[in-house]
Amino acid sequence: MPDRPPPHPSVEIRPITAEELHAWQRHVARSFGRAPNDEHVDRLLRPHMRYEDSLAAFDGGEMVATAHHEPAPITLPGGRVLDCVGVTRVGVATTHRRQGVLSAMMQHQLWQAHEQSNPLAALWASETPIYGRFGYGLATVHDAYSIDTRDAGFAWWAPDTEGSVRFLSATDAVEVMRPLFDVYATSRPGGMPRLPYRWHAYTEDSPDERGGASPMHYVAYTSPEGEREGYATYRLKSEWPDHIPAYRLTVDEMVALTPRASAALWRYLLSVDLVGVVEANDQPLDAALPWLLSDYRRLKRRPSDGLYLRILDPEVALTARTYPVADRLVLQLDDRLCPWADGRFALDAAPEGAHVARTDAVPDLLLRPAALGTLLLGTERASVLAAVGLIEERRPGALARADEMFRSTPAPHCLNHF
Numbered sequence: 001m002p003d004r005p006p007p008h009p010s011v012e013i014r015p016i017t018a019e020e021l022h023a024w025q026r027h028v029a030r031s032f033g034r035a036p037n038d039e040h041v042d043r044l045l046r047p048h049m050r051y052e053d054s055l056a057a058f059d060g061g062e063m064v065a066t067a068h069h070e071p072a073p074i075t076l077p078g079g080r081v082l083d084c085v086g087v088t089r090v091g092v093a094t095t096h097r098r099q100g101v102l103s104a105m106m107q108h109q110l111w112q113a114h115e116q117s118n119p120l121a122a123l124w125a126s127e128t129p130i131y132g133r134f135g136y137g138l139a140t141v142h143d144a145y146s147i148d149t150r151d152a153g154f155a156w157w158a159p160d161t162e163g164s165v166r167f168l169s170a171t172d173a174v175e176v177m178r179p180l181f182d183v184y185a186t187s188r189p190g191g192m193p194r195l196p197y198r199w200h201a202y203t204e205d206s207p208d209e210r211g212g213a214s215p216m217h218y219v220a221y222t223s224p225e226g227e228r229e230g231y232a233t234y235r236l237k238s239e240w241p242d243h244i245p246a247y248r249l250t251v252d253e254m255v256a257l258t259p260r261a262s263a264a265l266w267r268y269l270l271s272v273d274l275v276g277v278v279e280a281n282d283q284p285l286d287a288a289l290p291w292l293l294s295d296y297r298r299l300k301r302r303p304s305d306g307l308y309l310r311i312l313d314p315e316v317a318l319t320a321r322t323y324p325v326a327d328r329l330v331l332q333l334d335d336r337l338c339p340w341a342d343g344r345f346a347l348d349a350a351p352e353g354a355h356v357a358r359t360d361a362v363p364d365l366l367l368r369p370a371a372l373g374t375l376l377l378g379t380e381r382a383s384v385l386a387a388v389g390l391i392e393e394r395r396p397g398a399l400a401r402a403d404e405m406f407r408s409t410p411a412p413h414c415l416n417h418f
């Protein structure tokens, strides 16, 4: 086993104890400018808390940074769901920022997750530039939509609504949404089921999370055969410029398992009375809405980075997905932060699965760790990653072969925020 990196010169990093949970979560709340809520912590987090997955940094006796990871199994191309940890609650006190505390904590956490035999780690970044240096690669991309409802006509080919869209009560919502969410999450690369305590927090619909908008509305789509095939959650914000209603409807989450569910939910959402603008974040890149509208141009779309993925065990991760074509590549990983993952791997890939083993053979491609996080789900082509400096081609033709091997459909997408 390689040596652990040297400790930070002025802070001690260790997991927290049960007595420190409130202070830890208050630190997290302060890092994100939120109000602390001890009651919430005791009711929702404490019963499930695994202290060995937590970290805090202390300067003397003072807690100055936090981090955590929780189970976040992830769907890979081909459908297998692989163990993964979801990194969350990362914050460094403003008094201690830019002194290498995050770097030391991330190092510590990579070792912690590796020693617990986790093959992957994932996270949502508050700011894009933070995590690439720690080997996290962009693994899902989504669109944010905005459309003026006056421009939201449907194309002549768009299916009419068959079946029905009906409200759910907040208390019934989880029971209906959760199984649909889980089917969706396991049908897409990047999909992750949501932990039970996060479902509770989600449907609790705390007034602190509403940003001046209405309580959450929950609607579900049922097919003519009586099958629940999708749902949407949204809030309304009242706006009356010049006494004319121009509410903002913000879709918080949408899951459509079938094309007719997608068409019916969009027809519903774009026709809610009093609404002037509909906004929806987190839409997959291959979503149907742009094609359902009569005027493709009227939908404003802004792509954004989503989930980031860090490969801790390249052999397990690369073996767990399937590949659209049969081929063989030798990948050299240059991984200084995770020395156990550094080295050369022969990937024998095929549509049925893959075999991966360490090798001394001449490498075809040299990869930075972040590149592998992106390639694993097929989020971007190897040749594009090479063009920006994340991959180096060592054997002519290897990039074009990697482009084919790592391709995946449907588009990677994750709705599980943690």
Ligand SMILES: CC(C)(COP(=O)(O)OP(=O)(O)OC[C@H]1O[C@@H](n2cnc3c(N)ncnc32)[C@H](O)[C@@H]1OP(=O)(O)O)[C@@H](O)C(=O)NCCC(=O)NCCS
Binding pocket: 031, 032, 090, 091, 092, 093, 096, 097, 098, 099, 100, 101, 102, 103, 104, 124, 125, 126, 127, 129, 130
């Ligand atoms: C983001 C945050 C955790 C960084 O902590 P930190 O201890 O200041 O980070 P470090 O000192 O270890 O910085 C390591 C490197 O990352 C860079 N970096 C850190 N935060 C960055 C940011 N927000 N944007 C761009 N670069 C950043 C540093 O400049 C440094 O680069 P260098 O090695 O080239 O000098 C801290 O600013 C914070 O708590 N922010 C508010 C909460 C938050 O956004 N948390 C992350 C949730 S995903």
